[in-house]
Amino acid sequence: MDAGTGVARGTVVSAEDLEAFLVREFPQAFGPGRPHSVVSVGYRTATVRLDASEEHLRPGGTVSGPALMxxxxxTMYVALLGQIGLVPLAVTTNLSINFLRKPPPGAILADARLIKLGKRLAVGDVGLRAVSGEDLVAHCVATYSIPDR
Incomplete structure (x- = not known):
């Protein structure tokens, strides 16, 4: 962590700056009273938290697939922007998810890691787990398109 900028080594945007960007651009998901928050951003990594409430649950008392997706x-978006800067038009081109076990109601953490970061495409994977456990509840592989800068 660079003490002067608050930016983690190997990143170009701090977790705090990413959070502020997301509050501004995606107020439905980020900000006071909203369920998502950026936990950390590192070199080609990010962790985002979902405080799953009643609206994120499906019958049977588990966090829904759409909420996990x-x-x-x-989280993949946050990891990518941590490396390339605040490029709002970076978009998902592919997302594949495997649901591994039913997550209990409550907080879920997603840990993303960029596997490839090119000029036009980025590929990464995301492991999702309940805060109350270490076993993955889902695993995702995603590709993002990076616009010309």
Whole structure:
């Protein structure tokens, strides 16, 4: 961590700056009273938290697939922007998710890692787990398109 900028080594945007960007650009998901928050951003990595509430649950009392997919997608976006800067038009071109076990109600953490970062495409994977455990509840592989700068 660079003490002067608050930016983790190997990144170009701090977790705090990413959080502020997401609050501004995606107020439906980030900000006071919203369920998502950026936990950390590192070299080609990011962790985002979903505080899953009643609206994120499906019958049977488990966090829904769409809520997990959104968390995986946004975590990949955060990892990417941590490396390339605040490029709002970087977009998902592919997302594949495997649901491994039913997550309990409550907080879910998503840990993203960029596997390839090219000029036009970035590929990464995301592991999702309940805060209360270490076993993955889902695993995602995603590709993002990076616009011309």
């Amino acid at each position: 959104m968390l995986a997608d946004v």
